[in-house]
Amino acid sequence: MSETVTVDIGEYKYGFAFPDRSVFKTRRGLDEEIVRTISQMKNEPEWMLQYRLRGLEAFRRKPMPNWGADLSEINFDEIYYYAKPTDDRKERWEELPEEIRATYDRIGIPEAERKFLAGVGAQYDSEIVYHNIRSDLERKGVIFCAPEDAVRDYPELVRKYFGTVIPFNDNKFAALNTAVWSGGSFIYVPPGVRVEIPLQAYFRINLESFGQFERTLIIADEGSFVHYIEGCTAPIYSRNSLHSAVVEILALKGARVRYTTIQNWSSNVYNLVTKRAVAYEEAVVEWVDGNIGSKRTMKYPAVYLLGPKAHGEVLSIAFAGKGQEQDTGGKIVHAASDTSSIITSKSISKDGGIASYRGLIKVYPNLVGIKSHVVCDALLLDPQSKTNTYPYIEIESEDVSMEHEARVSRISEEQLFYLRSRGLSESEASLMIVNGFLDPMVKQLPLEYAVELNRLIELEMEGSVG
Amino acid sequence: MERVRIEAREVFDKLPWPERSWESWRRTPLEKVKPEQKFRQFSSPYNHPYNNRPELLMSSRVLESGRSREGWAFEVHRTSNLWVCHRSEETQGVELYDWFSDFPEEGTLVLEKRIQRLSDRMQAWNLAYPTHGLILKVPNHQRISAPILIQVEEDEIFSLPHLLILLGRDSEAHIVVRFDARKAPGIFLNGGITYQGEANAQGTLVVDRLLPSEGGFFLSFEGYLKRDASLRSVEIHVGGQVSKSNWKVELEEEGAKGDLGGAYVATEGSHLEMELTQSHRSGHAQSNSLYKGVVASGGKSVFQGLIVVGEGATKTDAYLANRNLLLGSGARADSIPRLVIGNDDVRCTHGSTTGKLNEMQLFYLRSRGIPSGEARQILIEGFLEEVISSIPHVYQKDVLSRIAESLS
Numbered sequence: 113m114s115e116t117v118t119v120d121i122g123e124y125k126y127g128f129a130f131p132d133r134s135v136f137k138t139r140r141g142l143d144e145e146i147v148r149t150i151s152q153m154k155n156e157p158e159w160m161l162q163y164r165l166r167g168l169e170a171f172r173r174k175p176m177p178n179w180g181a182d183l184s185e186i187n188f189d190e191i192y193y194y195a196k197p198t199d200d201r202k203e204r205w206e207e208l209p210e211e212i213r214a215t216y217d218r219i220g221i222p223e224a225e226r227k228f229l230a231g232v233g234a235q236y237d238s239e240i241v242y243h244n245i246r247s248d249l250e251r252k253g254v255i256f257c258a259p260e261d262a263v264r265d266y267p268e269l270v271r272k273y274f275g276t277v278i279p280f281n282d283n284k285f286a287a288l289n290t291a292v293w294s295g296g297s298f299i300y301v302p303p304g305v306r307v308e309i310p311l312q313a314y315f316r317i318n319l320e321s322f323g324q325f326e327r328t329l330i331i332a333d334e335g336s337f338v339h340y341i342e343g344c345t346a347p348i349y350s351r352n353s354l355h356s357a358v359v360e361i362l363a364l365k366g367a368r369v370r371y372t373t374i375q376n377w378s379s380n381v382y383n384l385v386t387k388r389a390v391a392y393e394e395a396v397v398e399w400v401d402g403n404i405g406s407k408r409t410m411k412y413p414a415v416y417l418l419g420p421k422a423h424g425e426v427l428s429i430a431f432a433g434k435g436q437e438q439d440t441g442g443k444i445v446h447a448a449s450d451t452s453s454i455i456t457s458k459s460i461s462k463d464g465g466i467a468s469y470r471g472l473i474k475v476y477p478n479l480v481g482i483k484s485h486v487v488c489d490a491l492l493l494d495p496q497s498k499t500n501t502y503p504y505i506e507i508e509s510e511d512v513s514m515e516h517e518a519r520v521s522r523i524s525e526e527q528l529f530y531l532r533s534r535g536l537s538e539s540e541a542s543l544m545i546v547n548g549f550l551d552p553m554v555k556q557l558p559l560e561y562a563v564e565l566n567r568l569i570e571l572e573m574e575g576s577v578g
Numbered sequence: 579m580e581r582v583r584i585e586a587r588e589v590f591d592k593l594p595w596p597e598r599s600w601e602s603w604r605r606t607p608l609e610k611v612k613p614e615q616k617f618r619q620f621s622s623p624y625n626h627p628y629n630n631r632p633e634l635l636m637s638s639r640v641l642e643s644g645r646s647r648e649g650w651a652f653e654v655h656r657t658s659n660l661w662v663c664h665r666s667e668e669t670q671g672v673e674l675y676d677w678f679s680d681f682p683e684e685g686t687l688v689l690e691k692r693i694q695r696l697s698d699r700m701q702a703w704n705l706a707y708p709t710h711g712l713i714l715k716v717p718n719h720q721r722i723s724a725p726i727l728i729q730v731e732e733d734e735i736f737s738l739p740h741l742l743i744l745l746g747r748d749s750e751a752h753i754v755v756r757f758d759a760r761k762a763p764g765i766f767l768n769g770g771i772t773y774q775g776e777a778n779a780q781g782t783l784v785v786d787r788l789l790p791s792e793g794g795f796f797l798s799f800e801g802y803l804k805r806d807a808s809l810r811s812v813e814i815h816v817g818g819q820v821s822k823s824n825w826k827v828e829l830e831e832e833g834a835k836g837d838l839g840g841a842y843v844a845t846e847g848s849h850l851e852m853e854l855t856q857s858h859r860s861g862h863a864q865s866n867s868l869y870k871g872v873v874a875s876g877g878k879s880v881f882q883g884l885i886v887v888g889e890g891a892t893k894t895d896a897y898l899a900n901r902n903l904l905l906g907s908g909a910r911a912d913s914i915p916r917l918v919i920g921n922d923d924v925r926c927t928h929g930s931t932t933g934k935l936n937e938m939q940l941f942y943l944r945s946r947g948i949p950s951g952e953a954r955q956i957l958i959e960g961f962l963e964e965v966i967s968s969i970p971h972v973y974q975k976d977v978l979s980r981i982a983e984s985l986s
Contacts, residue, residue, distance in 0.1 A: 179601070477907065477908060477910075478907050478908075490917075490919070492919070492921070492922030492924075493922065494922055495889075495892075495921045495922050495923065497922060498918075498919060498920055499917070499919045500916070500917060500918045500919065501915075501916055501917035501918075501928070502914070502916045503914065503915060503916070503930070504912070504914050505911075505912060505913040505914065505930055505932065506910070506912045507902070507904065507910065507911050507912070507913075507932045508908070508909070508910040509904070509907060510904040510905065510906055510907055510909055510934045511934055512904065512932055512933060512934065513931075513932075513933045514930070514931060514932040514933065515929070515930070515931045516913070516915070516928075516929060516930040516931070517927065517928065517929040517930075518915070518917060518927060518928050518929075519926070519927045520917060520919050520924060520925075520926040520927070521925065522922040522923065522924075
């Protein structure tokens with residue numbers, strides 16, 4: 113029998129909550145009236161309201177997924193679908209209500225913004241409460257704002273692209289998001305503009321039994337580059353919350369978009385997110401998807417390679433601790449010749465957690481020069497933990513080089529023994545091995561985030577006092 | 579046998595017909611084979627095949643008829659509802675029973691185990707309404723080095739055969755099962771094979787089928803391996819309109835070992851599906867699989883592999899590999915190698931690759947004066963060699979020539 117590795121789950125550092133001081137909140141549950149109310153609160157044009165209502169209909173019609181994580185405990189009638197925390201959004205942290213500001217101070221967003229971000233959006237429950245972008249980027253024509261503002265200020269851009277990558281009826285949760293979306297980010301990068309410093313959005317849920325449904329649309333015009341980072345946390349409550357985002361990315365000819373997620377929801381959040389990108393000729397889309405928190409996550413960032421020489425990448429890291437189920441992975445659809453893709457997945461399961469990789473590589477007929485490489489590594493830290501791998505590979509062209517490999521391992525006694533014989537304690541040794549396991553992934557992050565991620569893993573592993 | 583049939587019937591009645599919305603049937607063109615309609619037409623109401631045909635009932639035993647051919651230890655042929663056996667001296671102890679005769683209790687127990695685990699109506703159908711079948715039992719300690727051939731000729735368009743193969747303790751046998759349905763165009767064949775290897779039994783099982791250009795072929799295999807038993811298997815699928823096999827090996831006790839191979843060629847208009855399960859019920863067991871396929875223009879293959887490791891199955895060593903070679907545009911290969919791991923003390927890996935013929939190798943062969951068609955043939959044979967080499971030597975040529983023919 114294997115020896116149990118003695119590492120404790122760390123105390124969740126972001127589990128604090130403030131009292132509900134929303135200026136407006138819809139009642140529990142969801143119906144047409146609530147959708148109309150949300151739309152009204154946002155002063156939306158009629159077409160967006162109609163689009164929401166189509167989403168609501170699709171949500172009611174679509175079945176729950178009969179695969180993946182166990183979602184039987186979600187009660188859609190218990191949830192609050194919209195809560196407005198402040199009257200308007202601010203461009204200075206000082207202008208925010210004290211509790212909201214304290215929240216972001218504790219998470220460290222204002223400090224991060226000063227140090228290494230080009231723009232920040234901060235969402236509290238349903239609304240973006242803070243938004244700022246560096247003026248030099250603004251002068252170059254970069255748009256980074258709340259999607260509600262984009263609907264108002266850039267209607268032609270929004271109507272052209274909104275819902276084109278992920279249609280309103282794509283799946284049950286995308287339909288739900290379409291009906292009640294609120295907050296998120298809208299980014300437009302003009303042709304040839306390179307945003308060298310990342311833009312960040314930070315998502316915070318404060319209420320209990322709450323549903324957060326942000327909507328993000330990123331358009332990188334020809335030859336441009338942008339790196340977008342999102343982080344998320346929530347308080348620990350006994351009742352479940354739901355986070356169901358839709359993220360659409362368009363990388364036009366020669367553009368490159370990198371989208372990094374550090375998901376650290378508390379252990380009562382269902383995280384059911386649809387993320388999809390399209391990459392045109394010579395465009396590159398990279399998803400860096402870190403899932404550390406939440407109760408259940410189902411998320412498979414996708415890249416549709418629509419133009420020749422486009423490249424798609426998914427780097428997925430999942431940490432499934434006690435009571436957690438991380439059902440994550442990536443999808444790449446090769447719909448043009450000379451396209452290439454890489455999916456790298458690393459998961460760690462401990463204390464009975466379940467980590468599953470689920471992915472798809474699809475190659476359309478009559479294409480040439482397709483290359484794809486998929487690697488899944490799973491690390492099990494104790495005998496109770498579980499891991500599953502479900503890679504789907506569907507190939508309809510001949511000129512394809514497709515490789516897939518998966519491995520399951522645990523921290524070996526030899527490795528532990530070696531490190532302990534060098535004077536490391538067992539938990540230090542375990543941590544070092546886990547960090548080594550994640551190293552190829554962490555290297556892909558900007559330095560500051562790599563440090564942040566390492567610190568999070570350390571917390572999960574060591575049981576520090578928050 | 580009646581007991582087995584009644585129990586299977588009970589399970590069959592409880593299960594629903596497969597639907598396209600189920601993961602394991604999602605890719606199968608069920609509309610082309612219409613199992614439910616076939617059931618109504620042929621199985622319901624069920625007539626015992628020997629009813630009202632006393633001449634068959636008389637022969638519900640296996641006819642012994644002279645010696646086997648050179649290279650084979652043992653041959654059983656089924657033609658016109660009759661099993662005829664040819665054997666060499668070394669195989670006198672091997673027992674053979676017709677499906678509808680009285681056969682040993684241990685065989686009933688193995689089949690009952692299988693029936694309890696049935697979850698698919700197509701598989702239950704085979705045991706609940708069999709049309710013919712054979713039980714082959716190799717006694718304890720009997721080691722037969724030359725291969726055994728079981729040839730099942732199908733001359734009717736509806737067939738539900740079942741073969742039960744029992745390898746006694748410390749025995750050895752190398753068995754080739756060959757379904758030949760070329761004389762039955764439009765056949766619906768839903769076959770089953772159950773295998774049990776007792777402690778330290780060493781078995782080889784090759785299953786091959788020859789199909790007419792139209793028809794549906796379904797096969798479900800389940801093998802149980804006891805302590806230190808080993809099974810080397812190869813399933814061969816060359817052509818055929820709709821073909822779906824389900825191959826499952828249960829490593830029930832410590833030291834069991836499964837080496838599972840597959841070689842398939844999907845030609846134009848073929849839909850070939852293979853579902854493979856390496857089920858580790860006990861720890862300290864080992865399974866390896868290698869499925870290699872060639873898919874020509876207009877052909878389709880689906881490989882669904884699964885390694886399942888139970889919570890207590892520690893020190894498991896499992897590997898699963900699928901390699902596909904695509905020839906020409908319009909070839910389609912799906913590969914779904916899955917892992918479900920229930921404890922941390924395991925070594926489980928899988929790999930899947932899909933690609934085309936290596937241009938450099940083709941160029942090399944052609945530069946040596948080998949015509950392009952022949953060069954392709956050599957490379958395809960080389961690609962499948964790794965799997966084909968596990969087939970008893972006397973049968974290899976037959977398979978290779980059929981593969982060459984199917985691709986020319």
